[in-house]
Amino acid sequence: MTKPDSDRPRSPARRGALGCMAMWGGAAVVWGVAGGVPRALGATGNGRLAPSAPMPFTFVQISDTHIGFRKEANPDTADSMRQAIAEINALPQTPAFVVHTGDLSHLSKPEQFGEVRELLQEIDVDRVHTIPGEHDTIDNGAAGYLRYFDHDGNGRSWYSFNHDGVHFVGLNNVLAFKLGRLAALGDDQLAWLKADLAGVSRSTPVVVLAHIPMWTIWEPWGWGTADSAQAMELLRPFGSVTVLNGHIHQVLQKVEGNVELHTAMSLAYPLPTPGQAGVGEPGPVAVSMEELGAKLGTRRISVHPGRHPLALVDRSLEA
Amino acid sequence: MIAIAEDTMTRLVALAGLSLIGWLAATAPLAVAAESTVTVDIKSFAFAPKDVTVAPGTRIVWTNRDDTPHTVTATDRTFASPGLDTGDTFEHTFTAAGDFSYICTVHPYMGGVVHVRKP
Numbered sequence: 001m002t003k004p005d006s007d008r009p010r011s012p013a014r015r016g017a018l019g020c021m022a023m024w025g026g027a028a029v030v031w032g033v034a035g036g037v038p039r040a041l042g043a044t045g046n047g048r049l050a051p052s053a054p055m056p057f058t059f060v061q062i063s064d065t066h067i068g069f070r071k072e073a074n075p076d077t078a079d080s081m082r083q084a085i086a087e088i089n090a091l092p093q094t095p096a097f098v099v100h101t102g103d104l105s106h107l108s109k110p111e112q113f114g115e116v117r118e119l120l121q122e123i124d125v126d127r128v129h130t131i132p133g134e135h136d137t138i139d140n141g142a143a144g145y146l147r148y149f150d151h152d153g154n155g156r157s158w159y160s161f162n163h164d165g166v167h168f169v170g171l172n173n174v175l176a177f178k179l180g181r182l183a184a185l186g187d188d189q190l191a192w193l194k195a196d197l198a199g200v201s202r203s204t205p206v207v208v209l210a211h212i213p214m215w216t217i218w219e220p221w222g223w224g225t226a227d228s229a230q231a232m233e234l235l236r237p238f239g240s241v242t243v244l245n246g247h248i249h250q251v252l253q254k255v256e257g258n259v260e261l262h263t264a265m266s267l268a269y270p271l272p273t274p275g276q277a278g279v280g281e282p283g284p285v286a287v288s289m290e291e292l293g294a295k296l297g298t299r300r301i302s303v304h305p306g307r308h309p310l311a312l313v314d315r316s317l318e319a
Numbered sequence: 320m321i322a323i324a325e326d327t328m329t330r331l332v333a334l335a336g337l338s339l340i341g342w343l344a345a346t347a348p349l350a351v352a353a354e355s356t357v358t359v360d361i362k363s364f365a366f367a368p369k370d371v372t373v374a375p376g377t378r379i380v381w382t383n384r385d386d387t388p389h390t391v392t393a394t395d396r397t398f399a400s401p402g403l404d405t406g407d408t409f410e411h412t413f414t415a416a417g418d419f420s421y422i423c424t425v426h427p428y429m430g431g432v433v434h435v436r437k438p
Contacts, residue, residue, distance in 0.1 A: 017323075062432065070407070071386045073386065103400055106388065107388050107402045107404055108402055109402075134425050134426075135388065138388060138390060138401070138402035138424065138425055139401050139402055177424075177427035181427060181428070182427070182428070183427060220426075220428070221364075222426055222427070222428050280363050280364070281363045281364035281365075281385075282364065282387075283363070283364070283385060283387050284386050284387065
């Protein structure tokens with residue numbers, strides 16, 4: 001999604017007010033990429049990176065906004081999203097762009113896609129890259145989603161782009177399912193991914209966006225991608241691969257050689273931990289409004305291709 | 320007095336047991352349900368009951384009891400609900416005999432089967 005500059009409010013008074021709201025809350029972990037491989041640099045108190053490490057560009061990941069959800073676990077998901085937007089707009093370094101890793105809407109309804117698109121336009125960045133979650137493809141596959149979020153005009157919900165020496169791939173892993181199985185990328189998309197990566201040098205850092213985790217976290221709840229192994233096979237030859245997922249509404253990480261996989265917090269409601277004892281299904285978990293802010297959050301990623309420090313900072317919303 | 324009371328109690332328990340058995344017999348799913356409408360709940364990310372056996376002409380009504388949307392989608396696409404929010408219902412009338420499997424397309428690991436059998 002690209003929007004003209006005239007759409008972007010840049011009132012100094014507004015930005016100043018938002019700055020007051022931009023407090024890093026909850027636990028934050030700083031990640032860095034060395035030799036193209038992300039690694040943890042340590043926890044931070046205020047979530048800011050060391051000033052001695054200038055970053056060519058940063059981008060922000062948000063996920064699982066579930067606009068349209070108004071139940072006990074979060075009666076106002078739009079408000080949570082606005083809070084995150086205020087924090088993003090007040091960041092000391094303006095991100096190059098924002099990525100949304102799916103479940104923009106709760107029920108794939110046109111008015112929900114319209115509302116979340118309007119909210120995304122409140123972010124002070126040139127563009128927002130989205131991928132669909134399974135909540136965005138309920139009624140007629142990706143068609144309803146694509147009416148609002150067709151990034152390259154190809155009528156396809158997967159795409160790639162380059163930014164400052166980093167190759168970004170957005171995937172749709174929520175549709176190609178078989179009865180009783182995990183959702184998948186499907187053969188068409190895998191063929192496209194193979195062709196897309198064929199033109200990328202092995203030393204180029206690759207960032208992959210996909211809604212459902214690209215490794216099997218908890219199969220009984222559908223927390224995995226049936227054909228993720230085939231995608232990993234295509235990604236393994238690259239020196240640095242960072243996979244950013246959503247779907248499970250909590251931060252988890254896995255490292256497979258040069259491939260790092262990270263799930264993100266939601267901006268709507270928490271979900272149980274994988275297979276949590278006493279919880280039979282991955283439904284919304286209602287917590288007090290005070291606790292909710294700590295369970296929701298955003299992620300800031302800093303990319304420095306030359307010296308390879310790529311940092312991931314997961315930040316909770318204020319309660 | 321005590322003996323009589325115990326005897327009364329025993330009979331009461333026996334009566335309650337008999338009525339419970341009668342109630343169970345009246346409501347338990349039969350091999351071929353005679354009702355024209357059968358309800359299936361969608362609850363805790365599962366169809367309940369998962370398997371139902373009905374006579375041709377039976378209408379099945381599914382109700383989503385979860386805070387998460389689900390669908391009722393035939394694997395052969397002969398019937399498909401829209402996304403069902405909490406409390407939403409979807410119904411389909413089964414006219415022909417056969418086995419009709421369906422899933423939730425939001426959570427494809429959720430499945431159920433409607434067996435349509437002539438009585």
